Amino acid sequence: MLRRRMGYADPTSGRDLLGNRSLCFIFICAFGLVTLLQQILYGKNYIKRYLDSYDGSYDYNSTACKELRQEIMDVKVLTMVKTSELFERWRNLQVCKWQQNMVETNNFKMSLSRCCNAPSFLFTTKRNTPAGTKLRYEVDTSGILPISTEVFKMFPDDMPYSKSQFKKCAVVGNGGIIKNSKCGKDIDSADFVFRCNIPPINDKYSADVGAKTDLVTINPSIITERFQKLEKWRRPFYEVLQNYENSSVVLPAFYNTRNTDVSFRVKYMLDDFDSQRGVFFFHPQYLLNVQRFWTVQGVRAKRLSSGLMLVTAAMELCEEVHLYGFWAFPMNPSGIFITHHYYDNVKPRPGFHAMPHEIFNFMHMHTRGILNVHSGPCT
């Protein structure tokens, strides 16, 4: 039995090995041919570049960089190319030192100023929302909140930030892309740091994400789910906010009727604890205008992310805007899988946000020199 089985097995495996070897050879030849054709078609010496250059070593205005930028701009819509193709073009662009394009930036800022005007309307203020105003909700458009004196008193007198007040701003997204980036120092050196959804910034993460926070958004769903709407104990939530030193907080209180009370409770809580922290509420009309602005630019979603909202606001409030942790793909530009957030891998509700579209949009803006998307490690 044993001999028969062995006798039967040997010749077969010998034939298989021979067949595999031939297949391997054919594959290698084909790969070489494709690579050669690619290089001929694009006319660029990839091997040379990857040996000679490092990230940011090429001048912004060099011919090579202009071409590399054009490669990104040629992708008009996200679906035009495979993600891997887009990633490659993006990776290639990293050899070019990013530089702000003042003309593009100023044009963009002017468009924003016309549509949205963050320095006047980002938050509801005593100035832009007098007592008695019938405030229309962002999504429950049939719902109207008459601004009582009590609510009015919770608003700041005026917008706390003015046009291009801050030189360099960092907007920190929560994407897994920022993990191991060591961008903490870079971020903390910004004049103003925006963060989304009260993310963790403790010692475990600060080397990558920094700690400085000047404005952080709070999604009321977090308060509802993790802090029982602040109807019970409030100190646990207060202590979460204590992590963000002197940062102000901003809530979409007027997104829908459900958000209002729970958002106001953050203000009640901070008042109760004698906190001097600023508490602001996004002006629903500002958010609607921003949504409309991006729809025109081709970024459509049921709901734009709070990250995009902050980036849009930052574009008006800062001279130069740097994005970290914004990357909505399951892989980093090198094709390595990354977690959804830098602190967990909880996926969002499908179909709610349009993150890849938003990121694609940021890639274009980066390419046009309007903002700087940091998707790799900071050196």
Added chain:
Amino acid sequence: MLRRRMGYADPTSGRDLLGNRSLCFIFICAFGLVTLLQQILYGKNYIKRYLDSYDGSYDYNSTACKELRQEIMDVKVLTMVKTSELFERWRNLQVCKWQQNMVETNNFKMSLSRCCNAPSFLFTTKRNTPAGTKLRYEVDTSGILPISTEVFKMFPDDMPYSKSQFKKCAVVGNGGIIKNSKCGKDIDSADFVFRCNIPPINDKYSADVGAKTDLVTINPSIITERFQKLEKWRRPFYEVLQNYENSSVVLPAFYNTRNTDVSFRVKYMLDDFDSQRGVFFFHPQYLLNVQRFWTVQGVRAKRLSSGLMLVTAAMELCEEVHLYGFWAFPMNPSGIFITHHYYDNVKPRPGFHAMPHEIFNFMHMHTRGILNVHSGPCT
């Protein structure tokens, strides 16, 4: 014209004056006769007593005092005599020094111990209400609250007070009777002071009502009406409680379903402010038992006052119980009108409490030497 009118007026007024004088004379005679008859009937020299004696000067066991006590006990029900008659008998009794009747007191305490057992059941505790208990509300008897672990954790391990733990207790009601009583020192000298419904005890009132507070009840309706159910700012209410130094608070959280959340919020609030103040909830079964106990004693009401609840609890927790500010009549015993509360004149919902019945009951208990009702000024 002038002369005619004068001529007409003069004789008429002369006749009237003469008639009034005769009437006056008849009245005075009648009054004298009635007073004389009264004195003969009762066999007591009122005039002499009111000249010679002062409050508390007669010995408890003197024949005169026994008789004066009997006069009160003879009034079996409040409607048997006019209030003025009851007041007079009460006023007369004040010449007798009050003394505790140990036999009566111990019998009473024993009855309470059997029916109600405050040292074990006054508040819900971890011991008497384990997690998982299906707690029946006091009035919404169809409503049942399953005690979750979260609620259970808010209960004290065991009752904080034991049987006859305190020598002398003062239970301070909020009746206008206490105004100008100067009983503050008296009250503050007690070993344990109970107060009802977080009344004001600031400098304006403390000479009359004292300041020491060991346990104060909070009616959730106050929180609902004056502190927006603690759903908004909580510090204003916290600061009200700060007036009561180290006093514990007790709430009828399980009176009806409406009371529960708002009562719990007092605990959340105090936890949030790191307060060490005790927060207790009346055990609904204790309150039901006390209500039943007093119904048997003839004190019926839709809802017994929190004052009566405290007095009942005090009877078990203290050796000697002194009542101040308990007087539910529109006049003091001397017939002078008084305000409803010592701090305002807001009348309660009619037909809800049965205060006069409760007070009448206390007058009997005072007379029997079970507790001491202070209705006059403290000397």
